[in-house]
Amino acid sequence: MSDKGDVDLTGAKQNTGVWLVKVPKYLSQQWAKSSGRGEVGKLRISKQQGKAEVSFTLNEELTTIDGIGEKAALVRAPREHPFTMQTVGGQTLAVFTESSSGQSDTDGSSSGTGTGPDKIALEGVVVQRAECRPAVSDNYMRLKRLQIEESSKPVRYSQQLEKPVTTNYKPVANHANNLEYDKKKKEEGKRARADKQQVLDMLFSAFEKHQYYNIKDLVDITKQPVIYLKEILRDIGTYNVKGTHKNTWELRPEYRHYQGEEKSE
Amino acid sequence: MASLGGGGSSATEYVVRVPKNTAKKYSIMAFNAGDKVNCSTWTQARMERDMSNRRMYAEEEATEGAAGSEFGKKQREEARRKKYGIITREFKAEDQPWILKVNGKAGKRFKGQKKGGVTENASYYIFTQCPDGAFEAFPVHGWYNFTPQAKHRTLTAEEAEEEWGRRNKVVNHFSIMVQRRFREPERGDDEEEEGEKGGKKKKKGGRGGDLRIHDLEDDLEMSSDDSDSSMGEDGEGKSKKKVSDAKGKGKKKKGSKRNAAEDSDDGDFEGVEVDYMSDDTSSEEDEPEKVKPSKTEDVPKGVDEMSDSEEESEEEKQNEEETKEEEEEEEGKKTPVHMEKKKKKGEKDSSGESDTSDDSDIEGEAASALFMAKKRTPPKRGGGRGSTGSSRTGSRPGTPSIDSGSTSNTLRAAANKLEQSKRQMPPVSSETPAAKRLKMEPSPQSPQPSGKSTPQPASGKSTPSSSDVQLTEEAVRRYLIRKPMTTKDLLKKFQTKRTGLSSDQTVNVLAQILKRLNPERKNINDKMHFYLTE
Numbered sequence: 001m002s003d004k005g006d007v008d009l010t011g012a013k014q015n016t017g018v019w020l021v022k023v024p025k026y027l028s029q030q031w032a033k034s035s036g037r038g039e040v041g042k043l044r045i046s047k048q049q050g051k052a053e054v055s056f057t058l059n060e061e062l063t064t065i066d067g068i069g070e071k072a073a074l075v076r077a078p079r080e081h082p083f084t085m086q087t088v089g090g091q092t093l094a095v096f097t098e099s100s101s102g103q104s105d106t107d108g109s110s111s112g113t114g115t116g117p118d119k120i121a122l123e124g125v126v127v128q129r130a131e132c133r134p135a136v137s138d139n140y141m142r143l144k145r146l147q148i149e150e151s152s153k154p155v156r157y158s159q160q161l162e163k164p165v166t167t168n169y170k171p172v173a174n175h176a177n178n179l180e181y182d183k184k185k186k187e188e189g190k191r192a193r194a195d196k197q198q199v200l201d202m203l204f205s206a207f208e209k210h211q212y213y214n215i216k217d218l219v220d221i222t223k224q225p226v227i228y229l230k231e232i233l234r235d236i237g238t239y240n241v242k243g244t245h246k247n248t249w250e251l252r253p254e255y256r257h258y259q260g261e262e263k264s265e
Numbered sequence: 266m267a268s269l270g271g272g273g274s275s276a277t278e279y280v281v282r283v284p285k286n287t288a289k290k291y292s293i294m295a296f297n298a299g300d301k302v303n304c305s306t307w308t309q310a311r312m313e314r315d316m317s318n319r320r321m322y323a324e325e326e327a328t329e330g331a332a333g334s335e336f337g338k339k340q341r342e343e344a345r346r347k348k349y350g351i352i353t354r355e356f357k358a359e360d361q362p363w364i365l366k367v368n369g370k371a372g373k374r375f376k377g378q379k380k381g382g383v384t385e386n387a388s389y390y391i392f393t394q395c396p397d398g399a400f401e402a403f404p405v406h407g408w409y410n411f412t413p414q415a416k417h418r419t420l421t422a423e424e425a426e427e428e429w430g431r432r433n434k435v436v437n438h439f440s441i442m443v444q445r446r447f448r449e450p451e452r453g454d455d456e457e458e459e460g461e462k463g464g465k466k467k468k469k470g471g472r473g474g475d476l477r478i479h480d481l482e483d484d485l486e487m488s489s490d491d492s493d494s495s496m497g498e499d500g501e502g503k504s505k506k507k508v509s510d511a512k513g514k515g516k517k518k519k520g521s522k523r524n525a526a527e528d529s530d531d532g533d534f535e536g537v538e539v540d541y542m543s544d545d546t547s548s549e550e551d552e553p554e555k556v557k558p559s560k561t562e563d564v565p566k567g568v569d570e571m572s573d574s575e576e577e578s579e580e581e582k583q584n585e586e587e588t589k590e591e592e593e594e595e596e597g598k599k600t601p602v603h604m605e606k607k608k609k610k611g612e613k614d615s616s617g618e619s620d621t622s623d624d625s626d627i628e629g630e631a632a633s634a635l636f637m638a639k640k641r642t643p644p645k646r647g648g649g650r651g652s653t654g655s656s657r658t659g660s661r662p663g664t665p666s667i668d669s670g671s672t673s674n675t676l677r678a679a680a681n682k683l684e685q686s687k688r689q690m691p692p693v694s695s696e697t698p699a700a701k702r703l704k705m706e707p708s709p710q711s712p713q714p715s716g717k718s719t720p721q722p723a724s725g726k727s728t729p730s731s732s733d734v735q736l737t738e739e740a741v742r743r744y745l746i747r748k749p750m751t752t753k754d755l756l757k758k759f760q761t762k763r764t765g766l767s768s769d770q771t772v773n774v775l776a777q778i779l780k781r782l783n784p785e786r787k788n789i790n791d792k793m794h795f796y797l798t799e
Contacts, residue, residue, distance in 0.1 A: 005313040007365075012304035019392040020293070021402070028388040028404065031283045038282045043392075043400055046276030056281065092296040094304050095391055096312075097289040120312050123291070124393065125304060210336045217336045 007096070008121035016124030018095055021083065023132045026143065030062045030077055054083035056132060065143065075142045080135035085128060093126035191225045199224055199232055204255075211256075212240065212248035280399040281392075291391050292407040294365075294377065300413055312365045315376065319356050363409055374416065377409035418442060736764045736771060738778045742797060745784050749794035752779075 031040045041058040063076045099119050134140045202222045206213065218233070219226055233249050240248045296302040363377035383389065389405035420428065428441055435441065736759045744750055744758060752775070759771055766774065784795040
């Protein structure tokens with residue numbers, strides 16, 4: 001097991017050459033449908049008059065397209081795909097792999113097994129670039145047309161309704177929310193003034209947690225009537241009008257003892 | 266695997282497989298061809314994600330605790346974001362750049378940034394050939410462009426902008442980085458650094474060090490006696506050049522910055538080389554500093570000539586020698602010829618110093634090339650000893666007689682030099698040294714008691730008859746010959762402080778003098794002016 005981050009350089013040392021091939025989207029979709037060992041087709045490389053010609057032939061069973069709509073069954077993916085070879089040019093391309101789980105790769109060319117998270121291995125260097133092009137045929141044209149039609153459909157569309165929608169809102173004497181609210185209020189009743197000392201205790205413990213409080217929040221916490229609470233607050237605290245903590249109450253400096261501040265009581 | 270022969274061309278067919286469940290994700294590592302990266306030469310490599318951007322996305326919880334926090338702040342922030350529709354992008358580890366380190370610490374470093382849009386419209390596959398002859402195709406999940414990272418130090422954006430502004434002036438580019446390194450550690454390290462590089466590079470000056478050779482317009486060589494700091498302090502034995510150098514390059518200051526700041530003042534020092542009176546030089550280094558600010562002040566002031574009130578008040582500050590200076594000022598307004606006359610009338614101290622100081626002073630004056638003398642300058646000059654020639658510059662040009670502090674001794678010499686010096690550009694420094702010299706000189710000078718200031722005022726005030734500034738018929742006559750003046754002007758000329766008389770007395774004496782002189786009258790601007798023709 002190697003340290004995370006170490007790159008396995010066996011591929012680079014062997015200078016394994018690989019090809020980088022650009023494949024059209026529909027073809028890669030077809031390839032994804034392959035079964036078994038994953039055989040998708042055949043690659044033919046021939047040398048004619050000094051030039052290498054590469055062509056790929058898609059397997060028969062993979063030519064069926066699962067598309068949406070009625071036309072799908074009629075259209076089939078083309079089978080012949082000549083490759084256009086290109087030079088690697090102004091870039092040095094290397095291939096590296098990340099493996100996130102401990103599965104070993106049975107193929108010979110890959111190196112290393114990922115036993116830890118994100119094992120990185122250098123597989124090789126790109127020696128040839130190619131583009132896979134479909135051979136032009138009626139099949140292909142139909143396929144393309146289908147694709148265009150699909151993509152040109154607007155995402156949103158308007159639909160006419162026959163009857164008005166009656167499932168959402170119905171007139172109600174009193175909404176459920178309101179009923180609950182009223183019940184809650186009745187239970188709670190009016191807030192009663194507790195002992196001043198008790199309220200002070202509650203306030204101090206609240207200010208221990210946070211420095212700035214809104215008056216509403218304090219009312220919530222202490223369950224005291226607002227006027228009473230404000231009186232008490234005026235004794236021990238100040239009201240912040242300006243600054244970042246606007247309209248908030250905080251304790252007076254002499255009562256404070258925060259870690260961040262360097263004041264003490 | 267099956268080979269087909271036919272048609273004269275050879276073709277081989279290979280099976281293409283797309284493995285289904287592979288745990289490995291393939292990505293492309295792209296290097297620029299110019300970087301000449303050869304993966305096979307790497308002995309060891311480490312690569313990991315660059316997580317430095319995580320902070321940007323994560324919300325910083327500055328204060329969880331009590332101090333500075335608000336109740337319900339998080340909820341409020343969230344509600345606010347929703348209200349305004351602010352959507353913060355998530356931090357996706359997958360999209361972060363890679364950091365690749367090759368061959369350990371001493372090797373290269375690369376940063377690999379993800380290239381977007383690769384898998385959108387077409388898929389890339391990696392075709393590798395297996396031992397059994399078949400091809401295997403693996404889809405590419407990401408494309409990263411790797412660029413080498415500089416290990417050497419670079420300038421920050423602000424520094425780069427500064428240097429860009431100076432690109433036409435800087436010749437020695439090595440020093441840019443060297444100085445940058447200086448600024449970071451203590452200044453005391455300068456010397457060490459310089460010791461290292463002294464021989465190799467030309468210094469832009471401004472760095473502390475023994476030998477300075479300037480690349481810039483000043484081709485002056487500064488020989489520093491001691492280390493940087495001493496340059497400013499030791500005043501002895503330094504030529505005036507040093508002043509300019511110090512001024513321009515800053516003894517203790519880092520050269521480049523100082524240089525840039527002082528570029529505009531370079532011209533002031535052109536005439537410095539003239540004077541080599543090393544004996545007389547006092548600590549000029551201080552002067553430049555003071556001089557500079559004062560000089561700039563003076564110049565604009567100097568332009569307003571007849572701002573009597575200003576001048577007068579300043580004079581009072583400086584006073585002492587003022588008596589002479591006052592006269593000189595007035596004459597300074599006129600042609601140098603008059604100046605000379607006045608100067609001759611003035612008292613003279615030891616000419617030795619005065620000469621030198623005069624030279625410097627005069628040069629300074631001429632340099633400014635302003636027209637009218639400023640009363641101001643003379644008084645300032647006089648007091649300038651103390652105030653380091655703040656007054657100097659302003660009034661120079663027109664008033665050769667205005668020798669700061671040299672009132673008595675330098676008058677004649679100043680007048681003589683004035684015409685010579687007019688051609689030269691007296692550097693500010695000259696004035697300052699002059700001023701300084703005057704300061705120091707007075708003490709050793711026997712003719713004048715230490716501190717010209719003291720004798721002068723004494724002489725001026727206590728002996729009305731001898732001082733030029735005194736309210737004499739001669740003085741009035743001179744004024745009136747020069748130009749028509751009102752009584753008010755005349756009174757201003759003979760200020761009570763100068764003449765030592767009270768205002769009443771001044772008025773009386775002036776009236777008597779006028780009766781005696783019987784000047785002609787003329788009405789200018791509805792005011793009665795007196796004048797004499799001779």
